[in-house]
Amino acid sequence: MRKLINDPENVVADALRGLAAAHPSLRVDPENGTVVRADAPRAGRVALVSGGGSGHEPLHAGFVGHGMLDAACCGQVFTSPVPDQIIAATMAVNGGAGVLHIVKNYTGDVLNFRMAAELAEDEDIEVASVIVNDDVAVEDSLYTAGRRGTGATLFAEKIAGALAEEGADLASVAAVAREVNERSRSFGVALSPCTVPAAGEPTFQLEEGEMELGIGIHGEPGRERVPLADADAIVDASLSAIDADMPVSGSELLVLVNGMGGTPLMEQYIAYAATARWLEGHGATVARPLVGPYVTSLEMAGSMISVCRLTPDLTRLWDAPVETPALRWGR
Amino acid sequence: MRKLINDPENVVADALRGLAAAHPSLRVDPENGTVVRADAPRAGRVALVSGGGSGHEPLHAGFVGHGMLDAACCGQVFTSPVPDQIIAATMAVNGGAGVLHIVKNYTGDVLNFRMAAELAEDEDIEVASVIVNDDVAVEDSLYTAGRRGTGATLFAEKIAGALAEEGADLASVAAVAREVNERSRSFGVALSPCTVPAAGEPTFQLEEGEMELGIGIHGEPGRERVPLADADAIVDASLSAIDADMPVSGSELLVLVNGMGGTPLMEQYIAYAATARWLEGHGATVARPLVGPYVTSLEMAGSMISVCRLTPDLTRLWDAPVETPALRWGR
Numbered sequence: 001m002r003k004l005i006n007d008p009e010n011v012v013a014d015a016l017r018g019l020a021a022a023h024p025s026l027r028v029d030p031e032n033g034t035v036v037r038a039d040a041p042r043a044g045r046v047a048l049v050s051g052g053g054s055g056h057e058p059l060h061a062g063f064v065g066h067g068m069l070d071a072a073c074c075g076q077v078f079t080s081p082v083p084d085q086i087i088a089a090t091m092a093v094n095g096g097a098g099v100l101h102i103v104k105n106y107t108g109d110v111l112n113f114r115m116a117a118e119l120a121e122d123e124d125i126e127v128a129s130v131i132v133n134d135d136v137a138v139e140d141s142l143y144t145a146g147r148r149g150t151g152a153t154l155f156a157e158k159i160a161g162a163l164a165e166e167g168a169d170l171a172s173v174a175a176v177a178r179e180v181n182e183r184s185r186s187f188g189v190a191l192s193p194c195t196v197p198a199a200g201e202p203t204f205q206l207e208e209g210e211m212e213l214g215i216g217i218h219g220e221p222g223r224e225r226v227p228l229a230d231a232d233a234i235v236d237a238s239l240s241a242i243d244a245d246m247p248v249s250g251s252e253l254l255v256l257v258n259g260m261g262g263t264p265l266m267e268q269y270i271a272y273a274a275t276a277r278w279l280e281g282h283g284a285t286v287a288r289p290l291v292g293p294y295v296t297s298l299e300m301a302g303s304m305i306s307v308c309r310l311t312p313d314l315t316r317l318w319d320a321p322v323e324t325p326a327l328r329w330g331r
Numbered sequence: 332m333r334k335l336i337n338d339p340e341n342v343v344a345d346a347l348r349g350l351a352a353a354h355p356s357l358r359v360d361p362e363n364g365t366v367v368r369a370d371a372p373r374a375g376r377v378a379l380v381s382g383g384g385s386g387h388e389p390l391h392a393g394f395v396g397h398g399m400l401d402a403a404c405c406g407q408v409f410t411s412p413v414p415d416q417i418i419a420a421t422m423a424v425n426g427g428a429g430v431l432h433i434v435k436n437y438t439g440d441v442l443n444f445r446m447a448a449e450l451a452e453d454e455d456i457e458v459a460s461v462i463v464n465d466d467v468a469v470e471d472s473l474y475t476a477g478r479r480g481t482g483a484t485l486f487a488e489k490i491a492g493a494l495a496e497e498g499a500d501l502a503s504v505a506a507v508a509r510e511v512n513e514r515s516r517s518f519g520v521a522l523s524p525c526t527v528p529a530a531g532e533p534t535f536q537l538e539e540g541e542m543e544l545g546i547g548i549h550g551e552p553g554r555e556r557v558p559l560a561d562a563d564a565i566v567d568a569s570l571s572a573i574d575a576d577m578p579v580s581g582s583e584l585l586v587l588v589n590g591m592g593g594t595p596l597m598e599q600y601i602a603y604a605a606t607a608r609w610l611e612g613h614g615a616t617v618a619r620p621l622v623g624p625y626v627t628s629l630e631m632a633g634s635m636i637s638v639c640r641l642t643p644d645l646t647r648l649w650d651a652p653v654e655t656p657a658l659r660w661g662r
Contacts, residue, residue: 002522002632004598006561018600021607022620057596191333230337261595264629265388267335269349276352289353298595328659
């Protein structure tokens with residue numbers, strides 16, 4: 001296992017120590033796996049809490065800050081955070097206007113966030129929850145009833161975070177996160193597996209000359225194993241799957257071409273060039289592009305494309321200032 | 332070869348097409364491999380041009396924009412740009428106050444930038460050149476007479492770019508870039524090799540359980556091949572080498588913990604945590620940290636640590652606003 005780690009059982013706490021040391025704008029509890037804005041709680045503002053298994057960095061802890069999340073709960077690698085983490089984060093950020101939980105659709109995450117929301121109610125904290133399930137690749141998976149939540153999580157966190165920063169109420173912030181999810185779709189491709197440190201072995205095997213279409217973000221099986229293809233063909237397969245589920249023609253799109261962790265930035269830009277060509281050729285406009293490793297799967301090689309059909313309001317909220325370790329503009 | 336590419340011979344142009352499509356703030360010539368600020372030339376301002384072989388993204392094209400580079404020249408993968416590219420970029424950004432070439436110390440780069448500087452003189456453009464040679468690992472290498480230029484290139488480009496943005500003259504901008512180089516040191520470790528697309532085979536072989544200390548950014552041999560070690564030991568080897576060359580005790584440091592392309596962000600933060608502990612234990616202060624994949628070597632796994640001993644002026648220039656695809660703050 002060629003990893004830059006110390007104890008394989010403590011990678012999450014060790015990484016959070018680094019996050020804490022590098023970003024004084026965050027209050028990090030490495031042992032308990034919570035990352036909170038240093039200025040929380042913000043009185044009278046809706047607070048956003050997300051989280052999930054670790055190994056997808058910068059999601060979610062890298063998105064904590066002005067205009068995005070108030071807190072992230074970091075589970076062990078590819079493992080849901082426990083309700084104790086979620087309720088601790090929820091209480092730390094509650095400013096009296098309610099808390100929105102943004103939850104990727106994995107069975108463990110959904111269950112644990114639901115339990116935390118019930119605990120929050122006992123503390124008289126109003127909680128709303130939005131489930132993100134944007135991945136068109138499979139209807140159910142190893143870890144999911146229904147579609148998986150992947151790249152659109154970033155869109156929902158950014159856009160709902162901007163609305164919360166404006167002072168909107170909990171119902172409105174939850175509604176815009178749901179709207180983003182409904183207007184978003186994703187599809188990913190793996191060119192290599194990844195290795196969970198505590199397991200020490202790759203999550204799956206790919207034979208020479210093979211790739212996996214419709215992969216999730218945990219090395220779980222995807223839709224189909226096919227011969228390795230070039231970037232244009234991979235992008236075509238990804239966008240065709242998205243377009244079959246939600247036609248993109250005539251839309252103004254927010255587009256994320258996302259590196260899965262082990263794919264160099266040069267290749268991500270090659271994939272973005274192919275993506276922009278494909279979308280233009282199918283009557284869609286890329287209004288807002290984002291290229292980079294934002295929702296990763298450890299060192300997996302591959303890419304995921306996520307699109308969101310923008311409205312003028314969603315575009316305005318996407319453009320609003322954001323200042324987090326991994327996304328920063330306009331401020 | 333598991334790569335997200337189309338034609339292995341055209342990866343640079345294909346990636347630049349993606350860069351152009353994603354960043355309207357840049358004027359990109361994919362065929363000729365130049366990337367120029369859309370607002371160039373800026374009358375009366377010193378312009379900064381850098382460049383080198385591709386495969387190190389986001390270096391250099393990702394650093395073109397307000398407060399950093401005016402242009403980048405993108406050679407083929409791990410191959411110096413040719414003088415024609417460099418003179419084209421130099422002429423495109425010349426605003427009458429002279430042009431600074433920031434050159435990593437590789438024989439081909441130094442030669443081609445020197446030829447371009449002579450061509451620029453014929454066009455009555457004043458050019459100053461600064462060679463970056465911060466890598467303490469080896470005295471000479473496959474591609475270098477003298478030390479290699481690596482992570483400090485980012486420091487020099489950011490800090491000199493800020494001074495140019497303030498309106499300083501060419502001599503001053505060149506002097507601050509030289510000062511940054513003299514006050515900076517780097518050391519890198521490879522946990523895996525990388526594969527140049529047109530070659531199709533890894534640049535070197537690492538046996539199971541081995542790593543390469545003192546690697547450069549091209550898969551060229553480093554200082555020593557040793558058994559795989561944990562993050563603390565890797566960081567200790569890297570910082571001990573730096574400290575032996577330039578003692579860090581008592582310094583306020585700018586520190587880059589840099590992913591080489593195939594190492595996930597989680598591991599980069601684990602390395603940063605170890606780095607911050609080591610430096611604190613050796614009497615140095617991390618005044619400005621930066622963690623991420625900024626100077627890469629395709630999909631190589633591993634990390635590089637770069638440090639710069641700050642002065643109040645250098646700190647002010649580091650903190651100045653920057654707005655490029657890969658570095659953005661304060662604006």
